[in-house]
Amino acid sequence: MEYLDIKSISELHDFFHYEKPLHPLITVIDLAKVDRSHRKPEVAYRLNLYSIACKKIEGSFKYGRTSYDFSEGSLMFTAPYQVLSPGIENKVEGWAVYIHPDFLHADSRGQKLTDYSFFGYDTNECLHISDAEKNVLEECLQNIKREISMNLDTHSHNLILTNLELMLSYCSRFYDRQFLTRVKASNDIVSKFDKVLNDYFAQDSLIESGLPDVKYLASRLNLSANYLSDLLSKYTGKSTQEHIHLKLIDKAKSLLWSTENSITEIAYHLGFEHPSHFSKLFKAKTGFSPKEYRNSN
DSSP: OEEEEEOSHHHHHHHHTOOOOSSSSEEEEEGGGOOOTTOOTTEEEEESSEEEEEEEEEEOEEETTEEEOOTTOEEEEEOTTOEEEOOOEEEEEEEEEEEOHHHHTTSHHHHHHTTOGGGGOOGGGOBOOOHHHHHHHHHHHHHHHHHHHSOOOTTHHHHHHHHHHHHHHHHHHHHHHHHHHOHHHHHHHHHHHHHHHHHHHTSSOOTTTOSOOHHHHHHHTTOOHHHHHHHHHHHHSSOHHHHHHHHHHHHHHHHHHHOOOOHHHHHHHTTOSSHHHHHHHHHHHHSSOHHHHHHTO
C-alpha cells in the first residue's frame, strides 16, 4: 500500500481539488464538491489533522483495511495520522471540519478538545445522529464557517474555538445517548469482554504472556481501545484497566489462599516483572499487602 501524507490545510485543499482555504489552520469542506476522480484505490492517505465529518455515501469507504457503509449518514472523528483509503464512492454528501493541531494547541482550551476519546474510535464506532441532532451540530458549523469567512481579528480564534467546544460537547452528549439506546448490543459486548478477560486469566501462568493491556482486549472484540473503555465506563462504572486490575486481584487472592508460593513467585506467575509493582497494586486495591492478606486468612 502506498501512503500519501497530507500535513496542512492547504495540502488538503489541493488534494481535494477544492477552492483555496480561507484560514490556514481550520476549514469546512462541502463533501459533495470534493473532486475524487484522481484518486487511486491502492493509495491511502494520512492526515496530520483532526476531522469531524458528517457523511452520507453511496458506495463504500475504507478505513484501514475495512470497508464501511455510510448510506444512512454518520458522524466520524479522526485524529492525526489515522490511515484513510478511498473505496468505491459513487456519491458523497455532507460536510467535514478539518483542524490542524497547531490551532488546538495554541492554548489550554484547545488542547482539552483533543482529549475527547471519540477521536480515537474506529469508523465502525461512528456516531449515528437524528435529523434534530444534525441540525444542532450544523448551527455550530455555520458559526464556524461564518468566522472563517470573515477577516481574521483578535476575536476570531476564540469564537471559532467556542463553537468547536460546543459542537464536540453536543457530540459527547449524543454518544452517551447512543450507548444508552443500544442496550442489547452494549450488553453483548460487556458479556464478550468478561469472557475474553476470564479466558486470559484462566491460563496456568502469565509469566510468558504478561498482563493483558487495553489494546489487546479491544482487538479481540474488534473494537478500538477508546470505545471499549467508554462503553465499559457507561455500563459498569469501571474502565477497562480497572476491570483488568479487579480480575488480577481476584486471581492473586486465590493464589495467596490456595498455595504456599512466595509473594515473589506469585508476582511472576501473574506476569509482573517486578514483585514490588504487584505488592503496590495489591495494597492499593485491597488495603492490605499480599503478606498481610495471606496472614489474615
